[in-house]
Amino acid sequence: MTAAVFFGCAFIAFGPAFSLFIFTIAKDPLRVIILIAGAFFWLVSLLLSSLVWFIAMKATNTQDLSLQKGLLIFGCMFSVILQEVFRFGYYRLLRKANEGLAAISDEDSAPISVREMAYVAGLGFGIMSGAFSMINTLSDSIGPGTVGMFGDSQYYFITSALMTLAITLLHTFWGVVFFEGCERKRWWVIAVVICLHLVVSSLSLLNPFYVGSIPPVYVIMVLMAGWAFLSSGGSLHNITLLWTCRKSNAEASS
Amino acid sequence: MGLESSKWIIMFLVCWLYKNVNSSSVAQKIYVEVNDTVPCVRLLNATHQIGCQSSISGDTGVIHVLESEDDLEWPLSKGPNPPYVVLLELSLFTRSIMMKMKESSSRVAGVTVVVPNANPAEFSPHTTCPNDNTGVYSDTYGPDYAHCNQTVWNPLGNGLSYEDFDFPVFSLKEDNGTEVIKQCYFDHNRVVNGSAPQYPLCAMQLFSHMHAVTDTATCMRRNEVGTFSLNPEMVCDALGDFNVWASIRPYNSSDLGHKDNESVVIAAARLDSRAFFWDVSTGAEGSISGFVTLLAAAQALRQVTEEAPPTHNILFAFFQGEAFDYIGSSRMVYDMENGKFVINLDNVHSILEVGQVALRNGTDLYLHSDPVSRMNNSINDKVKRLVINLQSSTKGVNFSLVEPRFSQPLPPSSLQRFLRAQRIPGIVLADHETSFNNKRYESYYDNANNLNLTYPSNLTTEEQLVFVTDTAKALAEVATVVARALYKQAGGNESQVDNITADPKTVTQMLYGFLVQTNNSWFQARVSPELKNQLKSSPPEFYVGVASSSKPKTLTHLVQYLLANLTGAATNLSQSQCQKPDELPGESKQMYSYLWVQGMIPPNSTEAESFCVRASVQLSPAMSPAFDLGEYNSKIYSTWTESRWKFIKARIFLVASRDLEMLTLGVGVAVLFTSLLMTYFISTKADVLFSSAREPASAAY
Numbered sequence: 031m032t033a034a035v036f037f038g039c040a041f042i043a044f045g046p047a048f049s050l051f052i053f054t055i056a057k058d059p060l061r062v063i064i065l066i067a068g069a070f071f072w073l074v075s076l077l078l079s080s081l082v083w084f085i086a087m088k089a090t091n092t093q094d095l096s097l098q099k100g101l102l103i104f105g106c107m108f109s110v111i112l113q114e115v116f117r118f119g120y121y122r123l124l125r126k127a128n129e130g131l132a133a134i135s136d137e138d139s140a141p142i143s144v145r146e147m148a149y150v151a152g153l154g155f156g157i158m159s160g161a162f163s164m165i166n167t168l169s170d171s172i173g174p175g176t177v178g179m180f181g182d183s184q185y186y187f188i189t190s191a192l193m194t195l196a197i198t199l200l201h202t203f204w205g206v207v208f209f210e211g212c213e214r215k216r217w218w219v220i221a222v223v224i225c226l227h228l229v230v231s232s233l234s235l236l237n238p239f240y241v242g243s244i245p246p247v248y249v250i251m252v253l254m255a256g257w258a259f260l261s262s263g264g265s266l267h268n269i270t271l272l273w274t275c276r277k278s279n280a281e282a283s284s
Numbered sequence: 285m286g287l288e289s290s291k292w293i294i295m296f297l298v299c300w301l302y303k304n305v306n307s308s309s310v311a312q313k314i315y316v317e318v319n320d321t322v323p324c325v326r327l328l329n330a331t332h333q334i335g336c337q338s339s340i341s342g343d344t345g346v347i348h349v350l351e352s353e354d355d356l357e358w359p360l361s362k363g364p365n366p367p368y369v370v371l372l373e374l375s376l377f378t379r380s381i382m383m384k385m386k387e388s389s390s391r392v393a394g395v396t397v398v399v400p401n402a403n404p405a406e407f408s409p410h411t412t413c414p415n416d417n418t419g420v421y422s423d424t425y426g427p428d429y430a431h432c433n434q435t436v437w438n439p440l441g442n443g444l445s446y447e448d449f450d451f452p453v454f455s456l457k458e459d460n461g462t463e464v465i466k467q468c469y470f471d472h473n474r475v476v477n478g479s480a481p482q483y484p485l486c487a488m489q490l491f492s493h494m495h496a497v498t499d500t501a502t503c504m505r506r507n508e509v510g511t512f513s514l515n516p517e518m519v520c521d522a523l524g525d526f527n528v529w530a531s532i533r534p535y536n537s538s539d540l541g542h543k544d545n546e547s548v549v550i551a552a553a554r555l556d557s558r559a560f561f562w563d564v565s566t567g568a569e570g571s572i573s574g575f576v577t578l579l580a581a582a583q584a585l586r587q588v589t590e591e592a593p594p595t596h597n598i599l600f601a602f603f604q605g606e607a608f609d610y611i612g613s614s615r616m617v618y619d620m621e622n623g624k625f626v627i628n629l630d631n632v633h634s635i636l637e638v639g640q641v642a643l644r645n646g647t648d649l650y651l652h653s654d655p656v657s658r659m660n661n662s663i664n665d666k667v668k669r670l671v672i673n674l675q676s677s678t679k680g681v682n683f684s685l686v687e688p689r690f691s692q693p694l695p696p697s698s699l700q701r702f703l704r705a706q707r708i709p710g711i712v713l714a715d716h717e718t719s720f721n722n723k724r725y726e727s728y729y730d731n732a733n734n735l736n737l738t739y740p741s742n743l744t745t746e747e748q749l750v751f752v753t754d755t756a757k758a759l760a761e762v763a764t765v766v767a768r769a770l771y772k773q774a775g776g777n778e779s780q781v782d783n784i785t786a787d788p789k790t791v792t793q794m795l796y797g798f799l800v801q802t803n804n805s806w807f808q809a810r811v812s813p814e815l816k817n818q819l820k821s822s823p824p825e826f827y828v829g830v831a832s833s834s835k836p837k838t839l840t841h842l843v844q845y846l847l848a849n850l851t852g853a854a855t856n857l858s859q860s861q862c863q864k865p866d867e868l869p870g871e872s873k874q875m876y877s878y879l880w881v882q883g884m885i886p887p888n889s890t891e892a893e894s895f896c897v898r899a900s901v902q903l904s905p906a907m908s909p910a911f912d913l914g915e916y917n918s919k920i921y922s923t924w925t926e927s928r929w930k931f932i933k934a935r936i937f938l939v940a941s942r943d944l945e946m947l948t949l950g951v952g953v954a955v956l957f958t959s960l961l962m963t964y965f966i967s968t969k970a971d972v973l974f975s976s977a978r979e980p981a982s983a984a985y
Contacts, residue, residue, distance in 0.1 A: 034949040035940070041952030046959035053960075053967045145974075170310040174344045175937025176484060177313050179468070184484050184940055186313075188948050195955070263974040272972050 032173025035187055039171050042191035043164045047157050047198045054149075060142055061150045068120060068154025068205075075116035076162065079109035103235060110231050113155070114224045117205065120151055121212050144213055145206070145262050152205015156198035164194040189244055193234065196247045200230060203251070203258035210261040226250055316468075318461055318488075318934040321396075322561040324453040326494035326927040328503055328520060329609075330910075330917040334445070335927075337494035338394065338452040344489040345369035345393030346939070347469045350376055360388050364480045367393035369488040371465060374400055374407065379442040386449055394452040394490040396934070397561075398462050403724065403733045409444040409560040410726035412436050418609035418922060420700040421693050426656040429693035435718045437695050438725050445560045445726065452490040454934055455561045455728075465936055472938065483941030490934050496520035496927035501916035503925060520925040524831030524907035525604040527612045528555075528844045530582070530851050532589045532598045532774075534875040534900035541623035547596040547633040549774045551766065552613070552698050553578040554606035555839060556828040559728045563827040566731040568799055569722040571826060573642035573735065573759060575602055575843065576794045580763035580786040581638075583850035585771060588780050595775035596633050600851075602843050603698050604906035605828040607726060609922035612906035613698035617705045618921075619904065629702070634670055634773060635710035637699045641762050642735050642755060643721040647683045649762065651675075652712040654703055655691045666709035670773055674711065677768035677781070681761040688717050695720075713766065731823075732799040749796050749804050756792030763791065794846065799823055802842065809884045809892065810849045815841050816882060830926050831907050844901055848879050852899025862896035877901050 055061045083105030090097055124147050132140040167190045177186040204223045211219030230250060233243040326335035348359045350372040359368035370385065370392060377397050385392040413432035421430040428434070456462050468486040475481060496503035496519040503520035510517045531548070553575040557567025566572070582600050589598070605611025619625040620632075641649060651671055658664040675685050694700055699710045715721050724730045735755050739748045763786035771784060793806040803819035811819070815838070824839045836844070855878075857865060862880045865871035871878075876898045883893040910921035917923070966973065 032940070032945060034945040038945070038948030038950070038952035041956040042948075045952065045956035046963075049956070049960040049963040053963045167310050170314060174489060174939065175314040175487070175935075176940040177310070178484050178938040179316055179936070180313060182313055184938070184944065188951065191948075191952070259973075268973050268975065272969055 032171065032176070035176070036168060036172045039164070039168055039187050039191035042188070043160060043168070043194035043198075046195060047153065047160060050153060050202075051157075055153070058142075061146070064124065064142075064147055064150045065154040065157070068151040069158035070154075071116045071120045072113060072155045072158040075112045076109065076159075079105065079112045082108060103232075106231050106235065107228060110227050111224070113159075114208075114220075114227065117151075117155065117208055118212065118220075121148075121209055124151065144209060148206045148209030149202065149262070151209070152202040153198075155205060156201030159201055160194045160198035163197060164190065183241060185241060189241055192244055193247065196244075196251050197230070200227075200247075200251050200254055203254035206258040206262050207254070226254065315935045315937045316464060318456065318465065318936060320457050320459070320461060321454045321932070321934045322564050323490075323492040323932045324449070324455075324560055325492065325562045325929065326448075326496060327523075327608075328496055328498070328500045328923075328925050328927065330501065330919065330923040331499055332446075332448065333496070333498060333927075334448050335494070336449040336451065336453040336492065337927075338490050338492045340493045342489045342491040342493075342933070343367075343369075343393040343452055344487055344939075346485045346487050347371055347465065347473055347936070349466060349469050349473075350381075352376070353378075353381055356381060356384060358475060360384065360391055362478075363391075363475075365485060366391040369394045369396060369490065371396045371398065371469070371488075373398050374404055377407075377444075379444060382444055382447070382449070385451075386447065389450050392451055394454070394488070395449075396465075396488065396490070397453065397455045398458050399455050399728065400458050403729045403731070406440050406723035407727050407729055408438055408440045408442065408723070408725040410438055410441045410558075411443045411446055412438050412441040414438055414441075414607075414696040414726070415609050415700075417919070418614070418701075419694075419696060420654070420703040421656075425704075426654075426693060429656070434692045435695075437719055439719050440723055441725065445558065452492045453560075454490055454492070455564070468936055468938075483944070484938040486936060487939045488934065488936045492929060492932050494927040494929050496925065499917075500923045500925045503927070504911075504916050518928055520927050521830035522907065522911045523605055523608050523828050523922070523924045523926055524611055524615075524905070524911075525556075525828050526836045526840050526903040527604055527616055527906045528602040528840060528847060528901065528903060529616075530600050530847050530899060530901040532585065532900075533593065535626035536872075536874045537626060537902060538874050540626060542628045543626075543631055546627060546631045548599050548627055548631050549596055549633050549770060550599045550601055550635045550702075551578055551581065551770055552601045552603060552635060552637040553639075554612070554698060555602050555604050555826070555843060556607050557730065557826045558607040558726050559730075559827070561728065563825045563829065564728050565726065565826045566728070566799065566823050567726070567826045568730050568732060568735045568737075569640050569642050570725055570730050571606075572795070572798050573640055574638040576791060576798065577641055577759050577763045577766060578602070578638045579794060579843070579846055579850055580760060580791045581767035581770065582847060583790060584763060584767035584784050584786040586851050588771060588776070588784055592777040592780050594771055594777075596773075598770050598774050599627075600847065601698075602847070604837070604840060605908075605922070606698060608828060608924040609908075610698060610701045611828065611908050611922045611924070613701040614921050615906055615909060616904060617701050618909040621705055625904065629706045629708070632702070632706075632708050634666060635699050635702055635708055636670065636674075636766065636770060636773065637697050637710065637712045638762075638766060639695060639697055639712050639714035640720065640722055641713060641715050642759060644683060644715045644758065645721050648686050648717070649683055650714050650717050651685055651687050652692075652694050652697075652714060653687070653710065654694050654699070656693075657703060657707040657709075660707060663707050663709050667711065670709060670711050670769075673772040674713070674765065674769040677765045677772065679782070681765060683761065685713075685765070692718065713762075732795075735795075735799070737795060737799055745801075746805065748800070749793055749806055750789060752788045752792045753795065756795055757788050759795070760786045760788035760791045790850070797842070802838070805885075807842065807846075808882055810881055811842065811845045812880055813882055813894070815845065828906075836903060840903070844903060845879060845881065848877065848897050848899035848901040849881065852876075852879075852897045852901065855896045855898050857896040857898075859894070859896070865898075871898070875900070 055065055086101050128140045135141055171187045178184045208223045230247055236243045324336040326337050345367040346365045348368045348370050350370050359370055472486040473481050506519045554571050557565045557570040559565035603612030620628045653667050658667055697712045699712055702708050724734050737753055737755050739751055767784045768781050797804055797807045801821045802824050803821050818838045859880055862878045865878045866873050879897045881897050883895050885892045908922040910918040910923045
């Protein structure tokens, strides 16, 4: 019965990532490699930050709950910083790899643009962080019980899935904007990305007030989507172009 | 070290971290485990399965706390959220309620019985006619007496222990755990003015999946099929354990079968009892009153039989598994018939069985005998002789022994199994004339309170141990009479009889050990160092349990050691000599058993003075012959088996409404298809969307 919740949550959390993968990544082996490597970079950053948190937790008094809560917040912030550091490291690596690729390529230009790399790497980060935040929850969503015995919201599973969806997409957008910032040496862009990442992560600390953290995260997500669209070469003009182009197609066919 | 190997290392580290840092997982937010539950488990015999079981993945139902029998309407017909797990007090654990739920089992996922600490006035889940089909009375032997035609022994029995429920039934001690469940119920499931409660609802899941089905023949066949596979999977095990026996004059345990010129008086009692829930019976009146009396009688006879041995031997027999169609006694009779016991049935002079003797109603104890065999004159004379020996032994005690005033069959007793094989004169000593005085026969409540065993509140455990209760005094008197009668019956010297007295202090210590806690200094001093670890701050388990070929149950072990201490002699053998006494002159392992016991701790010491006890105490198997013969559909012998199971668990949690679940699924499907469509659309139009004037060439997504 609660298989419905399981599949519902899985579709919400991983549906967009899945469709992006199918239509934009899967066809090109180079993109698949960059995606997997991106996911791996995110994993390493999580591993290091969790090690730091774990050592700090064990080193301190485990009975002191407020201290442990503080440590958790510190661990979360530290993890965000580390993720962004790894994103920068990955950017440098891809930059180098791109030069190498261009050198061995038959054509003059590199086989993949920096913008494409930015998008694929961001999606890799997003998929991995989404998987890590959701799989545990997903395995418990299969039932038969639901959260709420201790006064938690009964919308826990669906909000977790929506949060995962947002985080996955946000990582993609952040990746695009971040790489663009690096490329153009606009350091304020990177600072904004890090700050937004910190804000989103701290919103999750509002738990167990799950429902409250969703609207601000989605607002940030929509704004980031617009910014990423613009920074990857999109414009309002393009959208109207698309619209008219479509219209003209329709006129032509009729 | 390539990328691959470092990936593996990281995976391991992540897994390790995951294992160790799992501080508050989602499951902990969902489920509350219910501890201290005892399930009802499935037992099988030749024709039936009884007990309870859940499905393999546990049975889940919305909790409903039953307040009265009328309230049953909600879970059985009116309630809109079936199936239900019904939580009820013991007072509502009645046959009519349980059978109603059994009939509509699609709406009942399980039952949880809250067991109060105080005893109910009367409660017996056993049948009205215990061990009906394997006793002596049948269509060929005293048909008038068969099937409790004359006397219904346990009229209060509601027979629930012998019903088959296809939903799990658990018992819960009344404590904080049950409060949590009730709180959850009142917060979420409370029916107000007949309107259905709102989701989320509080639900309970019970796991007690039983592997065996149908009957013993089926499950034994499946056991045998299982042994051919690589990891054999058993589905059921036969019930059984060991009988304990000892004799005044030792027998050579290698010399089996008939003995010429040997005549033995058997004094018998039963050890085990059962309850509806798996292993929680105590059998205070049902079995302890009888075997403690017999143990005390055995001790009372020690000195006099050494000084003036009677002409006949006396054999004390303690039978295990009697609650399940006389496993222990039927096995001993079978062994006697087949020359596998130190004596055979022709050597049996007479039998005195001590039944339920602690709840005297007035000043009479009753001497039950078998009217069918007494129709034979010689048997009748021998029974009369035994009655006279018993009645003439009541000097100085404040009760009298009388025969029931009218002709009635024997109550359920081991003697019936001997009579089935041969007409042997015998008496069953009991406190009831017709139906049992025991109002809680074969139930969890046949406990210390049932015997009115109370101690003054200001006593320490050590003081309670030696405090001689009225129950102990009364049982000591019965033991005195039994001992004297046995001595006379065995042809002992009449002048010695008045010297035989049972010790009330021994009786009270045994009652304390078997009814309050086995972990007491008196038991500790009388058991082996290995057995000491099995002593605990509660009574031992009186359910016979599944047979193990090597390891007797704690109860059997305790009785073995107590009997050895009470009838045997302390020797000055060392611990290693105690293990191999055959190397010493005058000692024989065939004749005696040598038990190393811990001994008392002297007043100003911390080290117990252990020593070796030599006694004629032996264990003999209490395993139904049906399993040795492979007759799993036997109508003569006990065929009870206990099903195996993987685990027993109960937990409570909330369940979400179907609407919310469907909403989640709907949103999920919508998100999936929308994103598929949008991504497809954007990816086909990417060249238009992402072509900026500044960078025309490179932005092709």
